[in-house]
Amino acid sequence: MYTLYFLPDACSLATQVVLRELGQEVSLIHKQQVSDFSRINPVGTVPVLHDPDNGQTLREGAAIMIHLLEKHPNPMFPHNDANARLQAIRNIMFANATMHPAYSRLFFASSAIHDTDARQAFFANAANAISALWQVVENQLQEQPFLGGEQPSAADIMLSVYSRWGAAFPVNIQIGEKTSAMIDRVLAMDSFKQALKAEQQAADALR
Ligand SMILES: N[C@@H](CCC(=O)N[C@@H](CS)C(=O)NCC(=O)O)C(=O)O
Structure with a gap:
């Protein structure tokens, strides 16, 4: 096990x-x-x-x-199609190495920035950067319900986990309609x- x-x-x-x-x-x-x-x-x-x-x-x-x-x-992971496999890895890396660190800034700022105004300004900038990344996801989901195509992939699951983190901070993170639908489907699994x-x-x- x-x-x-x-x-x-x-x-x-x-x-x-x-x-x-x-x-x-x-x-x-x-x-x-x-x-x-x-x-x-x-x-x-x-x-x-x-x-x-x-x-x-x-x-x-x-x-x-x-x-x-x-x-x-x-x-969830294409084994015989090299191009599809590469896209699946790219999506995993986008989640892990791009979206996750963007959220990590919020956690870091909440413990490292003690001045309230400075912290809130940092939060707002970080939230804008996160929203821009969700827009990239939204664009990818225009033609398919999940980054993995017709079914959830590891990247969809990773992004859905991270999407829950914003609620812990005083930020306004914009997540598009198709992305919200993807997240809802993943959270319902x-x-x-x-x-x-x-x-x-x-x-x-x-x-
Ligand atoms: N690059 C690392 C980052 C992992 C990471 O930042 N994990 C956070 C939780 S999401 C953590 O363990 N933080 C330390 C802590 O909270 O004690 C990975 O992908 O495994």
């Missing part, structure tokens, strides 16, 4: 949803359960995934995602609901 180190509502939620979509069992370990997490990941971030089949402990969300999608044949429930149970067990 896979072991996933997680934080509630963090990007590790997308890893867990994809594991469930792939029909894989997963045991969750809350980051706060680990006395010295730097031994698991020197960078200090989740997700971290232990793969029992190769004995490796993997870090970096996009690398974990691609490893899982390649290992477990599935309709059984795997997503089960993953949220499993996170909640693991977090409750810590109290």
